[in-house]
Amino acid sequence: MNLMDMMTTSNHTLKGRDVLTWLDFNQTDISQLLARAQDLKENKHNSTLNGKTLGMIFEKSSTRTRVSFEVGMVQMGGHALYLNTRDIQIGRGETIADTARVLSGYVDAIMYRTTSHEKLTELAEHASIPVINGLCDIYHPCQALADVFTILELKGRLSGVKVVYIGDGNNVAHSLMVLSAMMGMEVVVAAPTGYQPDPGIVKKAQQVAEENNGSVKVETDPSIAVQGADVIYTDVWTSMGQEEEAKERLTALADYQVNEELLRIAKDDVHFLHCLPAHREEEVTASVIDGPHSAVFQQAENRLHVQKAILQSVIGTPNS
Numbered sequence: 324m325n326l327m328d329m330m331t332t333s334n335h336t337l338k339g340r341d342v343l344t345w346l347d348f349n350q351t352d353i354s355q356l357l358a359r360a361q362d363l364k365e366n367k368h369n370s371t372l373n374g375k376t377l378g379m380i381f382e383k384s385s386t387r388t389r390v391s392f393e394v395g396m397v398q399m400g401g402h403a404l405y406l407n408t409r410d411i412q413i414g415r416g417e418t419i420a421d422t423a424r425v426l427s428g429y430v431d432a433i434m435y436r437t438t439s440h441e442k443l444t445e446l447a448e449h450a451s452i453p454v455i456n457g458l459c460d461i462y463h464p465c466q467a468l469a470d471v472f473t474i475l476e477l478k479g480r481l482s483g484v485k486v487v488y489i490g491d492g493n494n495v496a497h498s499l500m501v502l503s504a505m506m507g508m509e510v511v512v513a514a515p516t517g518y519q520p521d522p523g524i525v526k527k528a529q530q531v532a533e534e535n536n537g538s539v540k541v542e543t544d545p546s547i548a549v550q551g552a553d554v555i556y557t558d559v560w561t562s563m564g565q566e567e568e569a570k571e572r573l574t575a576l577a578d579y580q581v582n583e584e585l586l587r588i589a590k591d592d593v594h595f596l597h598c599l600p601a602h603r604e605e606e607v608t609a610s611v612i613d614g615p616h617s618a619v620f621q622q623a624e625n626r627l628h629v630q631k632a633i634l635q636s637v638i639g640t641p642n643s
Contacts, residue, residue, distance in 0.1 A: 324413060329361070337636040343387050343440075344457045344462045344605040345502045346527060350535055353471070356377065359632035360472050360625070368627055371639045372401035378430035379457070380406045380422075382437045387599065387626050388457045388465070392434055395631040399639075404430065405495060418514035423449035431638045435459075454639040460522070461497050466598050467498035468629040471506060473622040474554055482536065487589070489513045489545050490579045490606055492520030493559045500525065503580070504532035510539045512588045514549035515575055545579055552589035556596040557581045557606045580608040586616060592616050 335351060345353070364368075377396050379389065405443045408414035413422045423446045426433055433450060433614065436457035437443050447454040454469040458462050478484050486503050488496050491513045491551055500520065510528070514521055519525075519541055528539045543547040557632055560576045561569045595607070595617045603609045612619060 324629075325537060327350060336373055338639070340637050341453055342464055342633055342637065343443055343447060344456065345464050345467065345498060345505060346531070348505070349509075350505050351417070351638045353468070353502065356468060356629065356632045356636060357472055359635060360468075360628040363631045363635070364487050364625075364628040368398050368399035368460055371635055372396060372399040375399075375638055377401065377403045377432050377433045377434060377638075378406055378409070378426050378461060379403055380428045380436065380609075381406065382408050383458065385436060385457070387623055388434075388436055391627040392457070392634075393580050394445040395627055395634060399631060399632075399635060401431075409507065411529060419445045420449040422446070424451075425453075427451040429633075432634065437526045455637070457634060458494065462498045462499050462501075463494045463598070464502070465626065465633065466495055467502040468633070469622060469625040470499055470556070470596060470598070471502050471508075472625050473510045473596065473618060474508075474594075476520050476621070476625075477618055483509065484553045485509040485511070486554045486556060486559075487511045487513060487545075488556045489520050489548065489581055489585075490557045490576055491560055492541075493558060493562060496520050497524045497528075497557065500528040503534050507537045509537060511542055511548045511552075512540070512547040513542045513579065515543060515579065518572075518575060544606040545585060546588055547584055549589045549593075552593055554594050554596060555581055555586065555589060558598055559600065559602055560606050561602075574608050576606070580605070581611055583608065583610055583614075586611060599623055 379392055396403040420443055432453040434455045434457045435443055435446055437459050440459040442460040443456055445458050475481055486508055488499055492512055496512055497520055500510050532539045560572045566602050593616055595611055597619045601612055
């Protein structure tokens with residue numbers, strides 16, 4: 324059964340669900356989202372969210388998250404409302420619970436890009452409408468769904484594909500581990516001591532992998548990690564809010580740069596992914612990110628399609 328068949332034959336619905344972390348979902352859920360994303364990529368414009376409104380709360384600036392969610396709503400006949408925390412009362416002392424209740428009376432879903440997973444879960448707890456994690460300090464689920472969708476397009480399959488994430492074991496790494504494990508993939512994270520992914524999330528991802536014929540490992544040597552890799556992935560070493568640690572991070576992660584030498588150890592048809600923005604000649608060389616193995620702009624575009632799939636699934640009509 325292919326992804327489109329799985330979507331059309333299942334009676335399972337995601338309507339009304341929060342999307343905070345993929346640990347709350349299963350392989351069938353993800354297969355349906357991927358199939359829906361494939362369909363929406365091929366048929367960009369529809370009216371399935373006509374009259375629907377997405378409230379987008381931003382504590383952190385963004386290019387891909389804002390534009391892809393906003394354009395996605397417009398392409399499906401809906402509307403997206405940009406809410407910067409400097410411009411709404413949540414940034415001036417109104418409680419998250421009150422904000423959740425107020426917005427629940429105005430919009431059909433909330434996308435929250437925040438500095439704290441605790442804030443995200445509190446908002447979801449008090450909202451009566453779906454809440455979507457646009458990024459927090461622990462997870463970045465929308466990015467991971469775009470990553471996996473891109474890998475499916477590049478490789479034609481997910482099961483058994485080896486993905487190696489190199490560098491800072493951050494929120495991007497956490498969501499990539501969980502979702503790749505759920506789809507039966509082999510995941511290796513190569514990071515130095517002190518920058519490895521959260522052990523608790525690694526353990527949860529390994530449990531997910533056991534249930535879905537995948538695997539999750541953490542390694543310190545990138546040259547060992549990338550042996551037999553189908554996909555190599557990295558992210559910036561210094562994210563927003565970590566600027567004071569920049570010098571320390573550059574030193575600690577210097578041996579984890581993705582370069583031509585590292586790519587030669589992987590499979591000949593290896594693909595390179597990066598969630599962007601990228602710092603060329605830091606975490607990745609220009610020759611790699613701008614070279615023939617790179618699929619970073621296909622990956623960036625796919626943020627639009629997977630987020631449309633999420634939106635259509637959680638706030639669309641049952642048959643949309």
